[in-house]
Structures are given as structure tokens and as C-alpha cells.
Amino acid sequence: MATKTNYEKNGQKYYRVTASIGRDSSGKLIRKEFYGKSKKEAELKRDEYIDGIKNGLNSNFKDVTLGKLIYTWLFEVVRVSSNIKPSTFERYEGIYRNYIKDSEIYSLKLNNLKSINLQRYYNNLYSIGKSSNVIKNLNKLLKTFFNYAVNEGYMIKNLCAGKNIVIPGESTVIKEEIIPFTDDEIKSIKKALEKNRLKALILLDLGTGLRRGELLALKWRNVDINNCELVVKETLKRVTIINEDGSRTVETLTHAPKTKHSYRSVPIPSNLIPILKEQQRIQKLDKLKSGDSYISNDYVFTTEIGNHIDERNLTRSYKRILEKADVKYRKFHNLRHTYATKLFQRNVPLKTVQVLLGHSDINLTANIYTHVIPKEKSNAVDKLNDLFM
Structure with missing residues (x-):
């Protein structure tokens, strides 16, 4: 039995459903379209989107990628904050430039992002010789960023909070021994x-x-x-x-x-x-x-x-x-x-x-x-x- 569709675009057939997602500044209803290969798929996309908005998610959350939003957050929020020292921003920017920009997690959409995506990336970093401390600092930055993303409605929860993430090799980090100067050396x-x-x-x-x-x-x-x-x-x-x-x-x-x-x-x-x-x-x-x-x-x-x-x-x-x-x-x-x-x-x-x-x-x-x-x-x-x- 052929799948029923009601819309065609560029030679491809889809099933399209619409939903009201609010009103604009003039009071006019805002309608959004959702497409799927079947009615069930289109309605599922619609329901997920509306549920996201009900949970406080930003209306554009499905189109936002990790890399683009963290760049915006760094340069338009963190950089101008009076609570952030220039040296702290320098460190944050370095982590972004070296471990997020051009990385495998940069283009991941926030609505699809899971803890396992980050865990696999951390594991890969460790396997190519990056230290546990480097990965730990990256995780700290992402944790701070995710707090912002949750507050702004781009995510439902902070993926780096709690015990969702394990820093590879952390238990094997050897603390540098402190060797003070002796009286003779002084x-x-x-x-x-x-x-x-x-x-x-x-x-x-x-x-x-x-x-x-x-x-x-x-x-x-x-x-x-x-x-x-x-x-x-x-x-x-x-x-x-x-x-x-x-x-x-x-x-x-x-x-x-x-x-x-x-x-x-x-x-x-x-x-x-x-x-x-x-x-x-x-x-x-x-x-x-x-x-x-x-x-x-x-x-x-x-x-x-x-x-x-x-x-x-x-x-x-x-x-x-x-x-x-x-x-x-x-x-x-x-x-x-x-x-x-x-x-x-x-x-x-x-x-x-x-x-x-x-x-x-x-x-x-x-x-x-x-x-x-x-x-x-x-x-x-x-x-x-x-x-x-």
C-alpha cells in the first residue's frame, strides 16, 4: 500500500501538517509547517516541536548548532561581562578555538546532542594524547555554556551536569610534587x-x-x-x-x-x-x-x-x-x-x-x-x- 502524501517539492512527495505556534507583534497567528515521509512522521515532528516550546525551549532551538551558539555566547555575552577577567576570557577563547571550532562536535544540533556525543569526543581526545586536565577544562567550559543554553531555552538540561560525563584517565593524573627550597638553598x-x-x-x-x-x-x-x-x-x-x-x-x-x-x-x-x-x-x-x-x-x-x-x-x-x-x-x-x-x-x-x-x-x-x-x-x-x- 502506497504511503499517502499531500505535498510535493522538487519532485519529492511529503506529508505536510501545520500548527499555530503563537502570534506576532500585530497579533496575527504564526503558523509553522512540518514535513515527513508520512502523516505520522510529520505529526511527530510537530508534536516534538510544540512540546519543546511548552518545556521552555527557544522557538528556533531545532536549528541551532553547538559551535555557532557557543561562539555567540563567548563573544557577545562572556566577553562583555564585567564579571569575567580578560585572562579568563583568553582561556575560554583558547579552549573554543582549539577544541570546539573545526571539531567533530561543532556542527551538532543542540536538540540532538546527547552526553554520549561528548563522551566519545573526550575519549577521542584522550586517545590522541590530550591530557585529562585539558579535557576537564573543556568540560568545565561546556558545562558553563550549557547553563546559558538551558536558561535561554535552547536545551532542556545541562549534559555536563551530574555524573553523565566521565573524564578519561582522570584517576591516573599524578599530582606534581612540591619541592620547596631548603635552608641551604635559600x-x-x-x-x-x-x-x-x-x-x-x-x-x-x-x-x-x-x-x-x-x-x-x-x-x-x-x-x-x-x-x-x-x-x-x-x-x-x-x-x-x-x-x-x-x-x-x-x-x-x-x-x-x-x-x-x-x-x-x-x-x-x-x-x-x-x-x-x-x-x-x-x-x-x-x-x-x-x-x-x-x-x-x-x-x-x-x-x-x-x-x-x-x-x-x-x-x-x-x-x-x-x-x-x-x-x-x-x-x-x-x-x-x-x-x-x-x-x-x-x-x-x-x-x-x-x-x-x-x-x-x-x-x-x-x-x-x-x-x-x-x-x-x-x-x-x-x-x-x-x-x-
């Missing part, structure tokens, strides 16, 4: 810093544990030499600004610290005060030498003409200092790790260390410094030995 570094412009910066990091960006953004107005205290209010970072037309410019910007807990007061060891006063003297001499070309911006650590220190130049200079000290290279961030480790070794409570470091969660501090805390636990238990004498 002595060698201090010796290598004599007559070096970075002496105050590096020693202050060892004595306060500030992040690199917090150090570079530190201003004299936030340093209380008399009371041996500084206040962290800003961070400085070199970022790529991605403009609306896709062009890129590199700028060094100051912005709010990492989290609200990063706003903090940090005591300065009193033995560092003379070194900070020497830093003030160096800057006064720089100003005399540079004259009108000197840039007065109140930064504690500056170049010879008063400009802020570029983080790449700091890294290069830091490497040369370690080479001169004959100390094995560790990342600049290890100065901060060394500060925290020395506090634990001196029996400073975990909660206090968390506050001084500006961590948002005490568990974060505990997880990072598990290499130190077990030793302190053992030392604490040793104090009970007298019970068994």
Missing part, C-alpha cells in the same frame, strides 16, 4: 641576590608567600613599614585581549585578586623591613637618574624608569639568579610553596596558613601541602611518648 639564593634589583622582590616572596601577580601589582600605599604589614588588593597579569573582530592585542593589566579570600593582610617579617627601605632608596636614585622620563606609579617593584616589571622578564631574571646560586631550577611559584612549608615546619596552624596564602578553602591548603602535614602529625604523636615510659 642561603645560596640570598648570596646570589646581593646587588641584584630583584633582591627585595624575591626575599619578600619568601617572607610573605604572595603570588607572582600580587607581588608585581603591590604598591607602596598598601605597605605599612612601621607596622610590618602589607595588604593584597590587586594582581598584575599579561593577557591577550581578544577584540570583537577577532584581532588580538597584548596588554599588562591590574585587576581584582583571584578570589575574595585573596584580599588579605599579610605580616612582613621584621628582618625584611631594612630591605624594603633599601628598595625605596633604589627607586629614589632611579628617579633622579631618569628625570622627567621616570614613570611615577607607586609600584614597589619597578624597572629603572619606574615602569612595572614584565612577568616574562621576571621569570628570565629569576632563572639566572638560580643558576648563579647553583640551585636546581624550580618554578617561581615554589617561593610561595617554600613560605607555606616553612610555616608548617614552625607549627603554624593550618587555618592560619590558609588565611595567609589567601586560599578560599582550608581543604585546598591541606591537599597542596600533604607532603608537610603528615610529618607534623608524626611530631605531634611523638609528644605522647611519655605516656608509655
